[in-house]
Amino acid sequence: MTEVPELNVARPAVERAELLTWMFGRLRAEYGEKHLVPRREPMHELISTILSQRTTQQDEEIAYQELRQLGDWDAIIEAPTEVVAHAIRRSNYPESKAPRIQATLRAIREQRGGYDLDFLADLPVGDALKWLTDLPGVGVKTASLVLLFNYARPVFPVDTHVHRVTTRVGVIPRMGEQAAHRALLKLLPPDPPFLFELHLNLLRHGQKVCTWARPKCPVCVLRERCDAFAIYGNDVPSFGEKK
Numbered sequence: 686m687t688e689v690p691e692l693n694v695a696r697p698a699v700e701r702a703e704l705l706t707w708m709f710g711r712l713r714a715e716y717g718e719k720h721l722v723p724r725r726e727p728m729h730e731l732i733s734t735i736l737s738q739r740t741t742q743q744d745e746e747i748a749y750q751e752l753r754q755l756g757d758w759d760a761i762i763e764a765p766t767e768v769v770a771h772a773i774r775r776s777n778y779p780e781s782k783a784p785r786i787q788a789t790l791r792a793i794r795e796q797r798g799g800y801d802l803d804f805l806a807d808l809p810v811g812d813a814l815k816w817l818t819d820l821p822g823v824g825v826k827t828a829s830l831v832l833l834f835n836y837a838r839p840v841f842p843v844d845t846h847v848h849r850v851t852t853r854v855g856v857i858p859r860m861g862e863q864a865a866h867r868a869l870l871k872l873l874p875p876d877p878p879f880l881f882e883l884h885l886n887l888l889r890h891g892q893k894v895c896t897w898a899r900p901k902c903p904v905c906v907l908r909e910r911c912d913a914f915a916i917y918g919n920d921v922p923s924f925g926e927k928k
């Protein structure tokens with residue numbers, strides 16, 4: 686009879702939390718230590734993250750630079766939406782992102798009288814997340830990126846790579862990205878430098894090794910404790926596909 690492996694996903698939360706710490710160590714050894722320093726100013730991070738959805742990093746940056754050529758944030762709000770959509774055409778879905786970006790900018794200006802987001806550093810984390818996700822174009826991933834990267838707040842951005850790797854390893858059961866954000870946050874320490882490094886190294890691992898299709902399990906540093914590998918060996922199915 687084939688032995689059924691004991692899966693991480695069925696273990697108590699405390700064991701899955703320890704698994705995350707082990708993954709942190711393995712990924713650091715593989716991809717290096719990361720230091721929590723803002724990569725760009727808060728409004729740049731916020732708008733670029735909206736542009737980044739289903740878009741490569743290079744196209745996101747081109748779209749952002751062309752957007753900023755329209756003028757300051759006030760000028761972008763006042764510009765015809767089709768002009769904004771044209772400026773961000775290197776980003777995917779420019780027709781839906783343009784009105785969202787304008788609505789987000791308008792809401793920030795109305796509520797804050799400008800575009801300074803530094804008040805988020807002093808709000809309780811839950812309130813800061815709520816303020817950002819109440820903006821028309823901002824989801825929990827975008828809000829978490831701004832809060833962690835710019836203000837070193839203890840939140841954990843869950844993008845498609847973080848979601849895929851943590852699900853396959855069995856830290857969390859299968860669930861949507863929004864629910865995964867809440868589930869992972871409960872397991873993680875409220876330690877911004879730890880969260881920042883884990884996010885970046887999981888992202889890298891998802892891009893390079895634990896890819897959506899044909900993950901490279903034979904060279905994966907997480908293999909010995911991975912649920913998907915325990916079940917499927919070197920034939921892990923594409924993410925979202927059931928065997």
Ligand code: SF4
Pocket residue numbers: 850853854894895896900901902905906907908911912913914921
């Ligand atoms: S062993 Fe395979 S499925 Fe598991 S994390 Fe590594 S690449 Fe992904």
